[in-house]
Amino acid sequence: MTLPRDAMLLRVFIGEDDKSRDRRRPLYEAFVFEARAAHLAGATVLRGPLGYGHSTRLHSTKILDVAEHLPLVIEIVDTEEKIKAFLPTLDAMMSGGLVTLEKVQVLLYGDSVKHDPA
Template identity: 35%
Template sequence: MKRFLGKRKLVRIFISSEEKYDGQPLWEYLLKKAKEMEISGATVIKGVAGFGAHSEIMAFNVWSLSQKLPLIVEIVDTEEKITKFLRLANDWIEEAFVTMGDVEVIAYKHPKHGNP
């Protein structure tokens, strides 16, 4: 769909897999809200290891029953939609590292909508 091509914003929200909002995993809540707001795209990426503001290393451990892992929620859309989403997300996120940068969408293909 050509309307999604061009200059866009990419937001990365770095959180822990243990973060929650309204009784559910924060990553899931963010994803659902992004979909409700008709954001062009969002992906949750699970990290193998990382650390944040507390300098606590979170890492995968095969012997541990519960895993506290770093997650990245990536969201792509126009600056206007991203700004609106982040204003709302500020109330949902208790602890995170958030970055935003410019990206250029060069392809956005879906068989139901036809491909350029």
């Protein structure tokens, strides 16, 4: 699979404890499996050690704090058309959170090519 230089980044901000609508698995896991089923170029889940959302309640990994509902960010990059086609699936899976879209430039996707410095 190749990606064009001009692509789109879908970024989803949710909590670690958020569940899919069927309540059987974590929402972040459901997103990644759905993105893979939709043949999107790739998805990554990032766990944040500290954050807050619209409630302004802090969620932290500090030892003195209860590490609950930590922030997660799911990033998915593909063509604008494929990302926009995936949005209804995403919408059906979410009951809250934050979703952003950004135009990005893909500089490298897949195996890197080593260049001879000479």
